[in-house]
Amino acid sequence: MIEVRHLNMEFEGDNVLNDINARFDKGLVNMIIGKSGSGKTVLMKCIVGLLTPTSGEIMYDGHNFLALKTKELRRLRRDIGMLFQGSALFDSRTVLENVMFPLDMFSRKNSRERRKRAEFCLERVGLSDAANLYPSEISGGMMKRAAIARAISLNPKYLFCDEPNSGLDPKTSQLIDELIEDITKDFMMTTIVVSHDMNSVINIGDKVVFINEGVKEWEGTKSEVMDADNEKLNDFVFASDLFKKIKEAEDKISEDKKG
Numbered sequence: 001m002i003e004v005r006h007l008n009m010e011f012e013g014d015n016v017l018n019d020i021n022a023r024f025d026k027g028l029v030n031m032i033i034g035k036s037g038s039g040k041t042v043l044m045k046c047i048v049g050l051l052t053p054t055s056g057e058i059m060y061d062g063h064n065f066l067a068l069k070t071k072e073l074r075r076l077r078r079d080i081g082m083l084f085q086g087s088a089l090f091d092s093r094t095v096l097e098n099v100m101f102p103l104d105m106f107s108r109k110n111s112r113e114r115r116k117r118a119e120f121c122l123e124r125v126g127l128s129d130a131a132n133l134y135p136s137e138i139s140g141g142m143m144k145r146a147a148i149a150r151a152i153s154l155n156p157k158y159l160f161c162d163e164p165n166s167g168l169d170p171k172t173s174q175l176i177d178e179l180i181e182d183i184t185k186d187f188m189m190t191t192i193v194v195s196h197d198m199n200s201v202i203n204i205g206d207k208v209v210f211i212n213e214g215v216k217e218w219e220g221t222k223s224e225v226m227d228a229d230n231e232k233l234n235d236f237v238f239a240s241d242l243f244k245k246i247k248e249a250e251d252k253i254s255e256d257k258k259g
């Protein structure tokens with residue numbers, strides 16, 4: 001479980017995050033949603049340590065991340081898997097070599113074991129047949145899957161995904177969402193996904209944190225998101241015609257039932 005408490009982030013006097021309090025639970029896909037520029041990525045970067053917040057606490061299973069000593073921090077970093085927006089694979093390495101990279105860097109396993117672990121991760125994401133291909137030889141969806149295999153290679157307790165569906169078609173997006181959900185449950189990870197894709201929220205968002213202009217406006221479950229009593233969240237959710245129509249249809253069905 002990860003908890004942020006009274007988190008503030010300021011860039012040159014501009015408050016980008018204001019007193020954020022939120023809890024991200026183990027074994028769940030926790031989504032941070034909000035409009036472009038609302039502060040989602042800054043929040044995630046603070047949580048993983050890519051940015052240092054101006055003030056506040058970030059608790060990883062009870063340990064204050066910002067107060068950890070170098071050795072503890074190094075240990076915690078091994079428990080963190082990251083899936084970046086653009087997959088960020090190394091072009092000059094094969095898919096298997098990409099997945100082996102974190103193992104080669106941080107694992108104490110011998111080379112046979114490292115290779116076995118990488119092959120297991122590739123199998124888990126359904127990419128065994130592409131092990132010897134280069135990133136330029138595979139599709140965008142396969143690149144995402146390779147990046148997921150790499151992110152889980154060190155068997156992390158915490159998985160962070162920044163816009164995992166960017167640039168993918170709807171069907172492939174759904175497959176990537178489902179993969180993230182499956183591995184979260186299989187390996188009991190605390191997963192945080194930054195997204196502005198409402199389809200993903202409805203597909204896999206066990207828990208949803210809505211950020212608006214650097215303020216946490218709302219927190220709840222995916223089943224609550226459509227009926228939330230929060231104007232800013234409603235504006236965000238129903239900006240999509242599809243979700244507006246789904247909501248209208250649901251309201252009509254419940255009206256008809258009453259009548």
Ligand SMILES: Nc1ncnc2c1ncn2[C@@H]1O[C@H](COP(=O)(O)OP(=O)(O)OP(=O)(O)O)[C@@H](O)[C@H]1O
Nearest residue numbers: 011016034035036037038039040041042043194196
């Ligand atoms: N390194 C930085 N220096 C100064 N301002 C920054 C920095 N990083 C982000 N910001 C500002 O912080 C605000 C929030 O940015 P952030 O990237 O978190 O938005 P976001 O919600 O993730 O948006 P998107 O969905 O477009 O990625 C923006 O106004 C952005 O310009």
